[in-house]
Amino acid sequence: MTINRSAMFTAFLAVTTVLGGMPSQADATTLLDLLRGGPGRQARQQQQSAPMSLEQQARGGLEMGDPEPLPKVKGPQYYTYKPEATRLIAIKASAPSNAPSTPAAVGSADVAAPFVAPTTTAPLEPRSFAAEVKVRATDDVAKVVEAYYSDPQKPLIWVTPNGVSERGRQMLDALTEADQFGLSPEDYALTAPAAVNDPADPNRALRDLMSFELALSAKVLTYVQDTTRGRIDPNRISGYYDFKRKSVNLAPVLDMLRRSPDVAAYLRSRNPQSPQFVAMRDELARLRAEDSQASAQPITVAAGTVVKPGEANPELVNVVGAIKQVASEAVLKDHAETFTAFGQSTQYGPELVELVKAFQKERGLKPDGVVGPATIRAMTGHSNAEKIEKLKVAMEAVRWLPADLGQRYVFINQPAFNVYYINEGREQLSMRVVVGSKANQTYFFQDQIQTVEFNPYWGVPKSIIVNEMLPKLRQDPSYLDRLGYEVSYGGRKVASSQVDWYSTHAVDVRQPPGGDNALGELKILFPNDHAIYMHDTPSKSYFKRDMRALSHGCVRLAEPRVMAAAVMGTTVEEIGRQIATGQNRAVQVPQKIPVYVSYFTAWPDKNGVVQYFDDVYGRDTATQKAFKVTTDARTPRA
Numbered sequence: 206m207t208i209n210r211s212a213m214f215t216a217f218l219a220v221t222t223v224l225g226g227m228p229s230q231a232d233a234t235t236l237l238d239l240l241r242g243g244p245g246r247q248a249r250q251q252q253q254s255a256p257m258s259l260e261q262q263a264r265g266g267l268e269m270g271d272p273e274p275l276p277k278v279k280g281p282q283y284y285t286y287k288p289e290a291t292r293l294i295a296i297k298a299s300a301p302s303n304a305p306s307t308p309a310a311v312g313s314a315d316v317a318a319p320f321v322a323p324t325t326t327a328p329l330e331p332r333s334f335a336a337e338v339k340v341r342a343t344d345d346v347a348k349v350v351e352a353y354y355s356d357p358q359k360p361l362i363w364v365t366p367n368g369v370s371e372r373g374r375q376m377l378d379a380l381t382e383a384d385q386f387g388l389s390p391e392d393y394a395l396t397a398p399a400a401v402n403d404p405a406d407p408n409r410a411l412r413d414l415m416s417f418e419l420a421l422s423a424k425v426l427t428y429v430q431d432t433t434r435g436r437i438d439p440n441r442i443s444g445y446y447d448f449k450r451k452s453v454n455l456a457p458v459l460d461m462l463r464r465s466p467d468v469a470a471y472l473r474s475r476n477p478q479s480p481q482f483v484a485m486r487d488e489l490a491r492l493r494a495e496d497s498q499a500s501a502q503p504i505t506v507a508a509g510t511v512v513k514p515g516e517a518n519p520e521l522v523n524v525v526g527a528i529k530q531v532a533s534e535a536v537l538k539d540h541a542e543t544f545t546a547f548g549q550s551t552q553y554g555p556e557l558v559e560l561v562k563a564f565q566k567e568r569g570l571k572p573d574g575v576v577g578p579a580t581i582r583a584m585t586g587h588s589n590a591e592k593i594e595k596l597k598v599a600m601e602a603v604r605w606l607p608a609d610l611g612q613r614y615v616f617i618n619q620p621a622f623n624v625y626y627i628n629e630g631r632e633q634l635s636m637r638v639v640v641g642s643k644a645n646q647t648y649f650f651q652d653q654i655q656t657v658e659f660n661p662y663w664g665v666p667k668s669i670i671v672n673e674m675l676p677k678l679r680q681d682p683s684y685l686d687r688l689g690y691e692v693s694y695g696g697r698k699v700a701s702s703q704v705d706w707y708s709t710h711a712v713d714v715r716q717p718p719g720g721d722n723a724l725g726e727l728k729i730l731f732p733n734d735h736a737i738y739m740h741d742t743p744s745k746s747y748f749k750r751d752m753r754a755l756s757h758g759c760v761r762l763a764e765p766r767v768m769a770a771a772v773m774g775t776t777v778e779e780i781g782r783q784i785a786t787g788q789n790r791a792v793q794v795p796q797k798i799p800v801y802v803s804y805f806t807a808w809p810d811k812n813g814v815v816q817y818f819d820d821v822y823g824r825d826t827a828t829q830k831a832f833k834v835t836t837d838a839r840t841p842r843a
Contacts, residue, residue: 280645281444286437286831288838291341294419296354298336329408330366331415332357338416342423346430349455350422362463363421364414369397372468376421379469380428386476386486387600388431389832392839393424425462425472426455427839432475435604437831439649443824447650447735448605479610482603484809489596492589504530505585512576514558517551524576525557527584528564533814536563568816569623569637570751579751587817595807595817597832598825602805606651614799615654615772617739617760619647620806620818622753624739624762626771632811634771639742639753639761646822647758649804652731653797657769659783659790660718661728661740665690668757670714678706691715718789726784727765729772730791731800741765754821760802772798 335354342350353359363373380393398413406412433453439446465471476482504526512518525547529537537544540560547557558574566572568583587595610616610627617624617638625635641647665674677684678701685692685701692701693713704712716722725741735758742761747753762768766780772794773780783790806818806825820826 281648283443283445283827284441286441286827286834288831288835289343289438291343291838292347294340294342294347294350294423296335296351296419329411331364331411331418332361334408334412334415335419337412338419340416340419340423342427345453345455346423346426349426349459350419352456353422353459354419359460360463361418362459364418366411366414368400368414369417373397373417373421376425376462376468376472379472380424382469382472383428385490386432386473387489387597388428388436389836391836392431392436393428394840395421395424422459426458428472429453429458429475430455431604432472432477433604433608435601436835437601437828439602439605439828442827442831445646445648445822445824447648447733451605477603477608479603479608480813481610481809482600484813484815485596485600485603485807488807488809488815489593489600492593492596496589503527503585503588506576506581510576510581511578512553514553514555514574516553518553519551520576521551521553521557522549524561524581524584527581528560531584532564533567533812535812535814536560536567539563567810569621571749582819592807592817594829595820595825596815598828599805599807601828601832602649602803606801606803607799610801611799614801615768617647617800617802618808618818619649619754619802619804620821621808621816622751624760624768625811626768628771634767635811636767637748637753637763638739639744639747639756641756641758642754643822645757647756647760648733648735648737648802649824650733650735651799651801652733654729654731654772654794654800655797656730656791656793657773658728658730659780659792660726660787661722661724662718662789663716663723665714665716666736666757670712674714675706678704682706685714689717689719691717718787725765727769727780729762729765729769737802739765739768752821 332354340350341347362370363376364370369377374397377395377397380395381390383390383393395417398410398417400410402410430453434451438450439448440450462468462471476486504523506523506527507520510518510520510524512521512524525544529544540556540563543556543560553576561576561580562572562574564583565574565580568580570579570583612630613628615624615626617640619640622638622640623635624638626633682704683700683702690701691714692699692704693715694704694711721743723743725743728738728740730738737759739760739762744761745763747755747761748763766777766784769780770777773792774795783792804822804824806820807815808818809815
């Protein structure tokens, strides 16, 4: 029997742990009762029947019902973002171009050289002052600028002795278009030097031109770097991000721009070309065009509105109008007759119910036809301005991922509470998922699916042992024995009753496979430092909720057998046969599959239509703060 110890966490039970404030009335409960809510579960369920806000659900919807190993007391933090440091660009001084030629010595040292008349003084040019100007850039950008301008054979790109060149002006214009690609034009803004005649400093104009030359090259290189890897380092936002920042080969860029017949076209070509990014770019342009044309104000639906099929409600007029404003072309086309026939009726009849169901299904909501808070939020929750901000963050995050996601991969989008299996470049299946709560967030990273484990053991993580089980174990040390859990100490199996739960021990606890196993029938593994994986769950009711940030960090699948069949390249029936053996067995997938555990509040669906989601973890806000700090750092100080 294979034991997957990688999923098990060592629990260090400190002698200083106290019982103060811990529940003592757990005698009639089982371990699964503890994990699913404890003895007060019915009372909590009654409380939960009242409407809960998104924030309340994210904070309080756990019900202690998740097994994933993410210790609550040591979870990652959000940081005060610090942009990359800059330094002065240092161009070594070369011999002045206007210096007279030195007479060559002839004969021996004691023989006077013949007189040679000095050559004509060469006119000064901007490059003569390269060593004097002060321009700052990040180290990798500064190195490329220094390498180019320290070579006397390399011509200037953006200026001539008489002023900014036509190529330089074209580049300034091109950088102002950065907002078309989700970037901030302020990050690359530069003012062309004015023509000056300063009697006190006759070389000021040339010095200013050289300063502009170096500064523009630094801005262009920064832009090219940003288009590939993003403006900010996500790992500096929060410990919930795990990315190896991309390296960008900047060395040939200045030479390419010097030779390029169209510098604006070159810059545009450096932006991502993936279908997802292109869809976002086009959506951004569409939203801005709508705003510029002063389109109609979004229709609102009265707060607290709930309409069930067969009921009458005056807000139905606004519901239909809101769907007409925000639904995709496919929904509008399929239900064109319903829109045409609808007048000002307040009766929620079958045709309108089908329209609402189609809209709900398109937005990843439960297609039950009930017009409630989640459906109304999908209709009216995001203004154009909000969508534009979501797109900017999403276009940044796309740059953290590979330029090409691949032809076959699994994509988990946490704000959508959905997972998608892409095969041959097309979405083959999607399903609902449960992700980490706001207090136990799922990470944003990429990895490779390697293994499917059938009838898995559940290695109980330290956080649950210490925070949720220890009080009961101190009262009843044989508790785990009676429930059939396995306890190991020092690599040797022991009875739970043999452990002194008040002393310091290194103890492993795991739950054998079975119908009540917290991981269900199977788990899909992509080994990572965060102990995150996809798995089945006995708590099926969670998938009926629209807000599904409820776990300790791992990703629960609504249809685990279907996903397992997809990644194994087999049938659901074969997956069922593997489970039916009841044996714990880990099987490698035939071919490793990329998996992207991502966080996008704006993402195109399989038809290329960008859908918008709530920022359940507040990560968009943290990213926007990092944008501002970065722009402030890049703006020259007066």
